Amino acid sequence: MTEPLPPVLLVGCGKMGGAMLSGWLERGLSRAVVVEPHGPAAAAFAGDPVVRVVATPEAIPAGFTPAAVVLAIKPQEADAALPAYARFAGPDTVFLSIMAGRTVAAIRRGVGEDAAVVRAMPNTPAAIRRGFTVACAGPGVTAAQRALCGALLAAVGEVAWVGKEELLDPVTAVSGGGPAYVFLLAEVMEAAAVEQGIPRDLARRMVRATVSGAGALLAASDEEAAELRRAVTSPKGTTERALAVLMAPDAWPALMSRAIAAATARARELAG
Ligand SMILES: NC(=O)C1=CN([C@@H]2O[C@H](COP(=O)(O)OP(=O)(O)OC[C@H]3O[C@@H](n4cnc5c(N)ncnc54)[C@H](O)[C@@H]3O)[C@@H](O)[C@H]2O)C=CC1
Ligand SMILES: O=C(O)[C@@H]1CCC=N1
Known part of the structure; x- marks a missing residue:
């Protein structure tokens, strides 16, 4: 003990x-x-x-x-x-x-x-x-x-x-605030699901299970995140279409980089 x-x-x-x-x-x-x-x-x-x-x-x-x-x-x-x-x-x-x-x-x-x-x-x-x-x-x-x-x-x-x-300061932006970005992902996925006609309750269950299941898979796996992503993405399939939107140069890569830079800058302002 x-x-x-x-x-x-x-x-x-x-x-x-x-x-x-x-x-x-x-x-x-x-x-x-x-x-x-x-x-x-x-x-x-x-x-x-x-x-x-x-x-x-x-x-x-x-x-x-x-x-x-x-x-x-x-x-x-x-x-x-x-x-x-x-x-x-x-x-x-x-x-x-x-x-x-x-x-x-x-x-x-x-x-x-x-x-x-x-x-x-x-x-x-x-x-x-x-x-x-x-x-x-x-x-x-x-x-x-x-x-x-x-x-x-x-x-x-x-x-x-x-x-x-x-x-x-960048750690604060990435892992300190990181859970908020994942929860935002869940929020916007749920809203998009409802927009496509999925009932709100089902959308909520689906998104919670998907985000937490993907997180658990990432935690349990030795593969890089990019490899796990590729395993979902069938050539000429549906995920490929979604990722073409999300991975456009002005989309998630640039947005995440700006978001992390903004939070890092705010941490520096709080130095005291
Ligand atoms: N919420 C988060 O995700 C994270 C927060 N932090 C840091 O943790 C610190 C606390 O954040 P939270 O727990 O989110 O805030 P919070 O607002 O939930 O907790 C702060 C607590 O301090 C109390 N308090 C205010 N003045 C006080 C004083 N003079 N003496 C004793 N207690 C006093 C408040 O009543 C409140 O309960 C912050 O400095 C934040 O930067 C760090 C990592 C993650
Ligand atoms: O937003 C904040 O300032 C605190 C630090 C990291 C998470 N929450």
């Missing part, structure tokens, strides 16, 4: 913070204090014996010493919120931020210039432990702190590490 995760202070228990906390509890967590000003957001955890939910940092129990402070608030909230956590900076605590764009340097300006900070970008499939996170350790992060952040992130899915922090 693996050791329980050490005490964690979670700042922000919204969609991502909540998904991660669920994963830690499932994996085994010794103790968590959650700072969440919006009562309903953390309500699901209020009765958990190892979780204490408080509304403000001032209400964190005296003597609580987290091994990790996980920052799961919006980047726009960071400047106001971070100084309250500066007292936790020290050799025994690592800050793990999942905020889009906000740099290690900007986080250190808030919590202390010597603080150990790991910046990471997970995604919402974390809610079903199928997340993908890319992480980058800032200056002074010890091997043990990196291992702890790795364990916290691995509780909700796969983890990859990069050495160059700048890569986290």
Whole structure:
């Protein structure tokens, strides 16, 4: 049996913070204090014996010493919120931020210039432990702190590490926001199915099964995505006609490239 995760202070228990906390509890967590000003957001955890939910940092129990402070608030909230956590900076605590764009340097300006900070970008499939996170350790992060952040992130899915922090901006655009692009695909496929006369309920079932089935096939297969695509595309058949529209130079290839560039640029604007 693996050791329980050490005490964690979670700042922000919204969609991502909540998904991660669920994963830690499932994996085994010794103790968590959650700072969440919006009562309903953390309500699901209020009765958990190892979780204490408080509304403000001032209400964190005296003597609580987290091994990790996980920052799961919006980047726009960071400047106001971070100084309250500066007292936790020290050799025994690592800050793990999942905020889009906000740099290690900007986080250190808030919590202390010597603080150990790991910046990471997970995604919402974390809610079903199928997340993908890319992480980058800032200056002074010890091997043990990196291992702890790795364990916290691995509780909700796969983890990859990069050495160059700048890569986290395009990562945010690709895997951070990626689930939204897939859900949009499902939305527009469903609308197109209805346009062709398929009843809405059937269209919804078909599209959910098709998108999730294709995703599962991609996950289970060693083939490249292009090869799996080609396996669907019979010469002179129906899929070929659809792909001629979707793969036109001004269609999906160019649109996806512009979309990822736009999201990457926005991540850079959120650097702080
Ligand atoms: N939603 C997503 O797909 C992903 C989001 N992220 C990042 O995760 C962070 C959180 O995003 P979401 O969970 O989507 O947002 P959210 O809005 O669901 O959660 C943020 C939570 O922080 C709480 N909060 C606001 N001010 C606070 C403060 N001063 N102290 C403590 N809690 C405070 C809010 O009440 C809310 O419950 C963002 O920085 C975002 O960039 C990262 C990867 C994916
Ligand atoms: O849209 C956002 O800013 C966040 C980061 C990646 C996914 N959601």
